[in-house]
Amino acid sequence: MDSQRTSSSQRGAVRAPASQPGGAKLAQIAREAGVSLSTASKVLNNRPGVSDATRKRIEQLLEKNGYRRRRRTEQTTTDIVELLLDDLDTPWSEEILSGVLAGLRKPYVPVVSARTGDNWSIGVWLEEVLARRSAGVIIPLFEFPKEAEERLARSGIPAVLVDPTGDVPQNVPTVGSNDYAGVREATEYLIAQGHTRIAFIGGPTYLQTAAARLDGFRGAMRQAGLTVDPALVSSGEFRYDDGKKHACELLSMPNPPTAIFAAGDMQAAGVYAAAWERGLRIPDDLSVVGFDDLPTSRLLLPPLTTVHHAVREMAQFGAATLMQILEGSAGGMPTHLELTTSLVIRESVRKLP
Known part of the structure; x- marks a missing residue:
């Protein structure tokens, strides 16, 4: 970004447009009318999409507070x-x-x-x-x-x-x-399959969605009494190249993970590529889980276990x-x-x- x-x-x-005394005051009018700021602004600018009763209530408040509304002919x-x-x-x-x-x-x-x-x-x-x-x-x-x-x-x-x-x-x-719940459920599934050394490739740390997915992973591990090894947790972008890069680092460790949870399906595809380059077979040598359930997840060989994100x-x-x-x-x-x-x-x- x-x-x-x-x-x-x-x-x-x-x-602020010249016809408005101020955005903050318009927000106060919206609160008084019990509508959103966008709805109040629609009435101010004579835009459609507001019921007659609501429009009348807002118009009265606008007039009371000295707003000059656009004429109907000024709609754009x-x-x-x-x-x-x-x-x-x-x-x-x-x-x-x-x-x-x-x-x-x-x-x-x-x-x-x-x-x-x-x-x-x-x-x-x-x-x-x-x-x-x-x-x-x-x-x-x-x-x-x-x-x-x-x-x-x-x-x-x-x-x-x-x-x-x-x-x-x-x-x-x-x-x-609910990103947290999705990742937690998938991590619990990995644990139920006997995996304890699980790596997590996350998204950008500044995104709340990425933080929620990491929290879901940590929550499931903690609930199962498993320690999260910091060396097995990485973050980057939800992209193929990023997943491949981090997977290469993880699979080069003296004690590599038995499973990798990629926080995005494109990252998971990169994990597949890193495993293939090392002669590893999925899932025989490495288990992989993704997130999103994009159409490409069904085309990977083998098809990817993933969290349906309803994009x-x-x-x-x-x-x-x-x-x-x-x-x-x-x-x-x-x-x-x-x-x-x-x-x-x-x-x-x-x-x-």
Whole structure:
């Protein structure tokens, strides 16, 4: 994930529209009306997607507090829904896009952006969203900065977070999953198969999702009375090359693990490659478990035992939630939905004698 450069931040600085006395005051009006900041901003900017009764209540509060609302002729909303991805060429991104397409309804169409390139920043991307006059945004696997949340809300553009990686904003709907429970269940399965020397290849330490998966692994080991060897725990990116690199290091140890838990299926594919290069057979010589249940996990030889993360379902629910907001059928306050995970047992784990 690219860091935000000073020049880009300046270009994407947050500016309140002239028609508003201030974002903080609008948030107070939203609380008084019992709605989200995004809903209050929709009424302020004469955007659709708000019931008549709610719109009337907010309009009265806006008038009371001296807000000047846009005229109906000033509406500038298009039917574009923004989808912001970390990458465009991964199976995970393909699952997200498929889910979003399944959840959107006509006339809305997605515009896909990727967080790539040295010049990318959240501020510059927001400028592009506003220039395209987008109806709403869907943001998967990204920590949503407060300034971005406030800016979209002031512009009346609703956002939905899918599989959020940081603290969940109270004013933004989210769709996630229980990463902790999923990893814990899979680790318990490995232990039940007789494995005690288990390695864990995790994700970026700054992501809450990665921290939850590591906590699930440690929790299962601790519950079984097993010690987690720090030498068997590593962190990196949820990518093939990263999984292969860490697996090479683990398999080169004098006392290598009998099983490796990769916190992402693409990392697990990298583990397969590292094992193959050393002439090791899965699961005879090494057991492997992944996380996500991407379509590629079924194509590995042998097929990968993994945690079903419901990536496509989360994206579909996220898009459907945005549809409810845009069509005015959502409730006043944002929802925070958490999907359950499940262990998918295939052929990559061996039961030790």
